[in-house]
Amino acid sequence: MAMPILAIIFTMLTFMSVLTRSNKPVSFYWSTIVIELFVPESTADEVREATERVIASGQYARGEEVQLFESELGQLINKDYVIATSCGSTALHASVRVMDWGAGDRILTSPYSFIATSNALIQEDCQPVFGRTGMNLQLDLHHAYELISKDSTIRGIVIPHIFGHEVDVEALGAIRKDYPDIGIIEDAAQALETADSGLGFGVIGDITTYSFHENKVITxxxxxxxxxTDDPVLAERLRSLTQHGKIESSRWLDEINAGFNYRLSEIQAAVGRQQLQRIRSILDQRRSLAHALAEGLAESELLLPNDAYRSWFGFYLIAADTEQASYLAASLRESDVQSRVRPMPALQDFAHNRGFQTEDAQISELASRVLMLPLHTRLDQGQIDTITHSIVDAMHNRQSGRVISSSEFYDQMAHSYDQELVERSAYIDAVDDHVVAELSSLEAGSTVIDIGAGNGRRTADINQQIEATVEALDNSRGMLAYAAERGLTTYLVSISEADEVPASMHEAYDAATSLWNVLGHIPNEERMQALQNIRHILKPDGRFILDVNNLFNAEQYGAENAAANRARVKSLEGSRNAGDFTASRVYDGATVKTTTHIFHTAEIHQDLEAAGFVVEKIEYVNYETGEPADESSGQILVIARKPAGKASNES
Structure with missing residues (x-):
């Protein structure tokens, strides 16, 4: 019986090893992305060799591999004690616990970090105090010193090394010297360096925590x-806490404390050891690639990271504003390069953190301007050139006026939008008839939100035909200026941004309407966020009515390839991303490039259900006649509903 089980384990782990992407990325979704943001450092051969070694040993937990991993890592970072854990978050939580911080204790930390940093404090009933950051996105330790000197209730400090940035050793040393009772944890989840690098990681803190998630320097x-840690007392408590509270003592039954199973498995440790053997080569490669990115972007006029003092977990740039960051991400996407706008929201923006003290009112805006770029050892110079050329060209085109962002385009065309609607009046009237028919049963006094309302003409027409009040939401200032002139209540909101929708709109609407074409100009991840935001603003049992005109997307936004784009409708069969194409239009001599999507009914159904809607109706129709049609019409009518029992904070 043992051998079949081992065979199954080996088969599963071998399959997992494929996901280490030794050469080309493997994805569970259809994607055209060629240059990925992250690629796990472990190779298929390393995973296979490590797995075979553990299987041969017959021990999968609490064995030699974990002990050797801890010892070898300790030698590299020059620490007396290393305790391996199941993830970086459990490492943080255990560390906070052994610092004896507890209910009501105020702990200073950065407002810019991964959510695990503040979660670890909240789990122990501590109160995070979010300090101040600079343009380098790091906690300002000089300001931290001033804060600690004025506030005797602060008992500790958790310092994240964001994007592998070195801590200000001098400033932290001053805190340690003048306030020795302040406990210090260094969160080095994004920083791994050898001790002989001379960088300030874990030099002063009582405890340093690390993460080996698949997107980190090693995994x-x-x-x-x-x-x-170098503290034997802390080390003993940490080892006990991460192993159910057990201790090495003949009296352990009497002295045991409550603990957790935060252990690392033998296979995980074995895989990590394979990479530790070549850690210096990995770090050198990442450093070289980061320098190449910085060199290629030197003339871009973007704010780049200082390349002098850091462990290169990731490479980021800071755009002039959120719109520019999104524009650059779209340009990279056209070159098949993955990137991420606002990779980490400010911690104070999360709902469960909003009541805590914050010293940095600007970090939310700064975080929204961060654009993270690919950085991993699978990159080659050709891919570096693709990344940098895409950004430099996009900046040049934007500045020269030849290519502008989608929202800028709609701002500029707002004054002529009425004429476009006149030219397409038959289509618009037919769509409006469908929407009005679905909304006609609403009680007087009901409120409807029209998402992607343009300059409000269509919204105003619907508003006049039903007793409910219809309000307008769009992300174009130019469009909404005209919508406001029509007497509409307007909201300047990007529905695809997680934190853009104001709290006042929460469960405020009986129905929402939208052209799915509006949602067809954003990537899948953002589209799902948009759908979830739409669900949040609907009341329980609220309706969502939308129309999808594939032919308009194909013919108006990709006229030069209209036939090919229309043909895609028949070949989609529900697969994600298969309908993406780059579309261009010229307005007043300027060209806007956007990502447009040709949708399949199965795909729409899947997205709506994933966002928490119940789909009541989805069919191809002829808008002009209202009769059912086949796929070639490209015109789809969808009716969905937010379940009455679905809380808005559920995903």
């Missing part, structure tokens, strides 16, 4: 973490 087969 222990997807997840993993570690805690490092």
């Amino acid at each position: 222990t087969a997807g997840e993993g973490g570690a805690i490092a």
